[in-house]
Amino acid sequence: MLIANATLPDGRERDVRIADGQIDAVEPSLSGEPDIDAAGKRLFPGALDVHVHFRQPGYSHKETWETGSKSAAAGGVTTVVDQPNTDPATVDGAGFDEKADLAAASYVDYGINGGVTADWDPEELFDRPLFALGEVFLADSTGDMGIDADLFADAVARCATSNRNAKRSDDAAARAAEHDVTITVHAEDADLFDSSVEGVDAGGAGRDADADLWSAFRAAEAEEAAVERAVEVGTGQGTAVHIAHTSTPEGIDAASAGGATCEVTPHHLFLSREDADELGTYGRMNPPLRSEERREAVFERVRDGTVDMIATDHAPHTREEKDVGLWDAPSGVPGVETMLPLLLEEARQGTLSYERVRDLIAANPADVFDLPNKGRIEEGRDADLVLFDPEDAREIRGEDLHSKCEWTPFEGRQGVFPELTLVRGEVVYRDGEFGDAVGRNVRER
Structure with a gap:
């Protein structure tokens, strides 16, 4: 395939040739009849969303690898990383193998x-092509995958001394070889949740509970303390620590100061407690929405480079599950299809540069998680590419999206959606139509 006259994230106009699933050449002018004339359009590396919950096995009524990956492809995401809190949980070889079989239905690459x-x-686990350890909790009661601090410390120590790619053998040196297994930490300290918030003792007071109650209960201070503890334990063992879904400027600064990397979700970047009344239980997530002042401070850290990447924590639930009392509703919102369109709208409006968007969704995740074939439009990289018209913004509507849950917390906002998504040179999405499911495990190269 030859794509001609495309504008890259840095503003250069280039032709891009694809051969054997990789980018073969990137030049001002390449010979041959172009398959796509991209004049006036922008070509981006495919987005890497390192934090999704595609719900299989165990919860296929919420999402499946097919529906979740189609949603990803339609939103310009070409690689996803699925988290372990499925049923069975991905905590041993059997759990990994069951999920890997289901992931064969993916339209995009995955970890x-x-x-x-x-x-x-x-x-x-380390005997499989594992991406990393994900959604590891610091304290019990913070979620289905909750663990205590001692078990967290043990996991950190094992990651510093285990070789996830070594097959079973009696070679002690090989099995103990140091390997850089990243731990993704859900950083909230449950001991610092504010049980004095009015209404907590009543269990949320049902359907009419103040929608802001969840945010008040899971206090912002609980994040900063947990980030500091995660960094202390992780870096003390020489293990790479990545902080999931940071929602406060204090948490981001603690991660940065401690040498950890961090991600911010679109919902923490664009929504705040001021949106709580409108969203109701559809806005319940962990960590919760923060004050508008904190949201603005988070956005500034995204803009100035303190935040390493955007990841969605795509966590779909059905309307029936969400349309209950605050304390009974599950936490989580969908987001894999709207992440890049929302960020591209910011670039269109001039509040983020196209280069910064590229770094947040592609270049930085590829660097942090050691994916040398992903994340950039360069010769020899995988031809994971997204083409879009930068002026073609449209209203986001849940009924138009492809997640099985069919709703979005960003209803009515503007987004710039891709018209073409390629995974290793294969068309997986084009003008509303899907190609073949070509996804594969990025750790199996």
């Missing part, structure tokens, strides 16, 4: 994160 519980089997 599979392992999890840590009291029953986890690190030897079997």
